[in-house]
Amino acid sequence: MGQSLVIVNSADIMDEFDKQGANYSDRPVLQMAGELVGFNNGMGLLRYGPRLRAYRKHFSRFVGPNKPIQSHQPLIEEETRKFLRRTVENSGDLSHNLRKLAGSIILNLTYGYKVQDGQDDFVDLIEHDNENFGSAVKAGAFLVDVLPWLKYLPEWLPGTGFLKLAREWRKTSDATVDTPYAYTESQMAAGTALTSFVSTGLEDDEANHSPEYLRDLKWTAVSMYSGGADTTVSTEYAFFLAMVLFPEVQKKAQAEIDAVVGNDRLPTFADMPHLPYVNAVVTETLRWNCVAPSGIPHAAVEDGYINGYFVPKGAIILANLWNMLHDPETYPNPFKFDPERHLGPNPQRDVRRICFGFGRRVCPGMHLADASVYSCVAMSLAVFNIEKALDSNGIPITPVHENTDGLISFPKPFECTVKPRSEKAYSLITES
Numbered sequence: 001m002g003q004s005l006v007i008v009n010s011a012d013i014m015d016e017f018d019k020q021g022a023n024y025s026d027r028p029v030l031q032m033a034g035e036l037v038g039f040n041n042g043m044g045l046l047r048y049g050p051r052l053r054a055y056r057k058h059f060s061r062f063v064g065p066n067k068p069i070q071s072h073q074p075l076i077e078e079e080t081r082k083f084l085r086r087t088v089e090n091s092g093d094l095s096h097n098l099r100k101l102a103g104s105i106i107l108n109l110t111y112g113y114k115v116q117d118g119q120d121d122f123v124d125l126i127e128h129d130n131e132n133f134g135s136a137v138k139a140g141a142f143l144v145d146v147l148p149w150l151k152y153l154p155e156w157l158p159g160t161g162f163l164k165l166a167r168e169w170r171k172t173s174d175a176t177v178d179t180p181y182a183y184t185e186s187q188m189a190a191g192t193a194l195t196s197f198v199s200t201g202l203e204d205d206e207a208n209h210s211p212e213y214l215r216d217l218k219w220t221a222v223s224m225y226s227g228g229a230d231t232t233v234s235t236e237y238a239f240f241l242a243m244v245l246f247p248e249v250q251k252k253a254q255a256e257i258d259a260v261v262g263n264d265r266l267p268t269f270a271d272m273p274h275l276p277y278v279n280a281v282v283t284e285t286l287r288w289n290c291v292a293p294s295g296i297p298h299a300a301v302e303d304g305y306i307n308g309y310f311v312p313k314g315a316i317i318l319a320n321l322w323n324m325l326h327d328p329e330t331y332p333n334p335f336k337f338d339p340e341r342h343l344g345p346n347p348q349r350d351v352r353r354i355c356f357g358f359g360r361r362v363c364p365g366m367h368l369a370d371a372s373v374y375s376c377v378a379m380s381l382a383v384f385n386i387e388k389a390l391d392s393n394g395i396p397i398t399p400v401h402e403n404t405d406g407l408i409s410f411p412k413p414f415e416c417t418v419k420p421r422s423e424k425a426y427s428l429i430t431e432s
Helices: 009-017 031-036 050-063 067-089 091-111 121-136 149-152 159-188 197-203 211-245 245-261 269-274 275-287 319-326 366-383 423-432
Strands: 005-006 305-306 309-311 316-319 386-390 415-418
Touching: 005 009, 009 305, 009 316, 031 121, 031 149, 031 159, 050 067, 050 197, 050 211, 067 091, 067 269, 067 366, 067 415, 067 423, 091 121, 091 159, 091 197, 091 211, 091 366, 091 415, 121 211, 121 423, 159 197, 159 211, 197 211, 211 245, 211 275, 211 366, 211 386, 245 275, 245 366, 245 386, 269 366, 275 366, 309 319, 366 386, 366 423, 415 423
Parallel strands: 005 316
Antiparallel strands: 305 309, 386 415
């Protein structure tokens, strides 16, 4: 209906868009998710401009590269050790355990909140909001995204059920933004707050604590969780699937850990530079399981040209990240989980230059995601054997690598057996 759409299938072409990032880092206006539900205040759908730059500045000061991330490594290691204990106690609920791991790290860093054992109201609230977001942005789900004037119709009119749905989803969204933020404020008032993204932002004496500053701080905080939790869980869940399907990779990674770390302690971030194969396993997981197959759409701020092609103002730009990460010319035998492709004097193309997006929209939480996944992968390989589950007749069940659709893609549920490698490994898990 007159809307220009540019689909980018090549990493080389995405690099060209990246070089002109200022012109190709806007977002299209989504009526249901953005205008009606209010997700356009979050970093994912926020229009390009000063407010987005403020969000990214907040992100950088707390979860940027080098020093900021290094200061969070003890927390990441602590929560990963808790994940090991939960998994050895209940290995049959791997997905839930991984969600608990991601939620524990991000909620602690963002709000200074420690996730409760069992059901946790904050985790439930935010994950419910994430589910609403995924439904709201699904292409073709709501006619109002094609015919914006529909949003002005009264709710009592037949066919306008989306308005009531948007109102309900907005209540959840508002609660997700306000409730954990208010928790941090109350802890600060009581003098019991843990150091977190929100507390340091509120304590910053050099900041202009205007209503706009506080609004941006609040929305950046919720964007940390909504942008990082599902994506990290998808990657870590895919790692366990890969270890089931490619046991030779698991054995080689475990041999490296045994040689470098030994079997009397768990791997730490200090070991990271000395574990090249384990690092390659992390990188290959990011490639093999594309978390956001088409990313979040970009939009052109002004008319422009990419490699001689005219890109009109307002054009929607979809980066086909899945295709780039599975291009056989870039990654031969792309469906094979092969960490070796990222090692040696001539490694294949840098995965992180693709999977985390491009332009001024490159994922600001990529360093936290990288650290979280490394910790999960390294510690799990050190103490667990990850194997095929057995059916009632004792026959191994070979899972299939299939993914869900939607903005964030997960491996479809699969069965596996996760058990300690030895008595020594069991004691490391239970005593850590």
